[in-house]
Structure formats: C-alpha cells, structure tokens
Amino acid sequence: MTTTATATATRRQGRGGRERILSAAAGLFAAQGINATGMEQIAERAPVSKRTLYAHFRTKDELVLAHLEDLSSTGRTLEGALAREDIPARERVLALFDPPPAGTDPVRGCPFIDAAVEFPDPQDAVHAYAREQKLLMVRLVTGLVTELGCREPALLAEQLVTLADGAASRAMVLGEPAYGRHARAAAEILLENALTGTV
Numbered sequence: 001m002t003t004t005a006t007a008t009a010t011r012r013q014g015r016g017g018r019e020r021i022l023s024a025a026a027g028l029f030a031a032q033g034i035n036a037t038g039m040e041q042i043a044e045r046a047p048v049s050k051r052t053l054y055a056h057f058r059t060k061d062e063l064v065l066a067h068l069e070d071l072s073s074t075g076r077t078l079e080g081a082l083a084r085e086d087i088p089a090r091e092r093v094l095a096l097f098d099p100p101p102a103g104t105d106p107v108r109g110c111p112f113i114d115a116a117v118e119f120p121d122p123q124d125a126v127h128a129y130a131r132e133q134k135l136l137m138v139r140l141v142t143g144l145v146t147e148l149g150c151r152e153p154a155l156l157a158e159q160l161v162t163l164a165d166g167a168a169s170r171a172m173v174l175g176e177p178a179y180g181r182h183a184r185a186a187a188e189i190l191l192e193n194a195l196t197g198t199v
Contacts, residue, residue, distance in 0.1 A: 020046040020047070021043075021053055025037070025064075028045060030108045034118045034119075065126055068111065077112065078110055078165075080138065089147045093141060096141075097181065097183050098180060109172030112135075112140065113130070115129075115130045116131065117128040138161045145191070145194065156191075159190055160191075163190075164187075166183065168180070
C-alpha cells in the first residue's frame with residue numbers, strides 16, 4: 001500500500017468519523033437538499049467507508065435526525081440566538097432577524113422548515129423533530145418577551161416567530177442573506193407597542 005493510500009485509510013478509520021459524517025451531511029444537505037443527497041455522496045465527502053457510515057447511522061433518516069440534533073445543540077439555527085445569555089432579552093429576540101455569518105453560502109433559511117418540507121408526513125420522525133424545534137422556538141420567545149414585561153406575551157411570541165420564519169424563507173428563496181432587516185423593523189414595532197401599551 002502506498003504512503004498516500006495508507007494515510008487515507010488511517011484517516012478513514014481514525015477518530016472523528018461521526019463528526020466528519022455530520023459535517024459532510026450538513027454541507028451537502030444545505031447545498032442540494034436532503035432527498036437529493038445520497039449516502040454514497042456523504043461517505044465520499046466525509047471521507048469514510050460506507051461500512052463506517054452505516055455503523056454510525058443505520059439509515060439515512062437516522063442521519064438526518066442526528067444532523068438536525070447537531071444543528072440544534074450547537075446553536076447553529078434561529079433558535080440558537082434565543083438561548084444566548086451574553087446579550088439582553090430584547091437583543092436575543094431581535095437576533096432572530098440577523099443575517100447569517102459572513103461566508104455562509106448558500107442561503108438556506110431554517111433547516112427545520114426545510115426538513116419538514118422534505119419529510120411532509122406529520123408522523124415522520126424527522127417532521128416531528130422539526131415541529132418540536134419550532135414549538136421550542138415560540139416557548140423561548142414567550143419567555144423572553146415575558147421577561148421584558150410585554151403585554152400578551154404568547155400572542156406576541158407567535159407574531160415574532162412567524163416574522164422570523166417568514167424572513168428566513170424569503171431570504172432563501174431570494175438568495176438575499178440580509179432580508180431579515182425588513183422583518184426586524186416590524187419586530188421592533190411589535191415590541192415597542194407591547195411595551196408601551198399602544199395599539
């Protein structure tokens with residue numbers, strides 16, 4: 001076996017296989033969608049053998065769920081901004097409308113909405129997980145606007161997350177990362193009205 005082949009084999013069999021698989025899946029899912037991405041593509045991008053891939057994830061659905069859980073646990077979603085404790089509650093809410101980090105390409109909107117669209121059956125585990133994250137999002141916003149002293153916090157939270165999800169979707173369709181600025185302006189008015197008692 002050549003030195004290059006030995007190094008490749010060692011890399012494939014070494015630690016971090018699961019992380020490489022998730023990283024490869026994230027990139028491919030964002031670039032071309034979940035259903036359009038094959039397991040062989042992911043194994044090649046990782047790079048790992050198909051045997052290693054299936055040792056970590058028995059099915060593609062299992063990999064998709066792990067991918068979404070990884071995005072959630074690492075804060076790389078709209079919901080991630082809401083859990084930050086280094087900024088005030090109001091800024092956490094408004095961070096929902098911030099553009100993605102520089103260099104993020106392509107603009108893909110909310111990965112949970114994207115996943116729910118590709119797995120439309122409400123009983124599907126992927127769709128169910130996406131729904132749980134969207135419900136978590138509104139609970140987090142409700143807590144933050146309650147902390148701010150806003151009137152009707154549950155209703156306000158629904159309005160704010162609808163704005164955020166809509167802005168993320170339009171940003172993806174239009175390929176305009178900063179599209180959220182329009183929704184942010186509306187969110188600031190909603191927050192101001194809820195705090196001052198104006199209608």
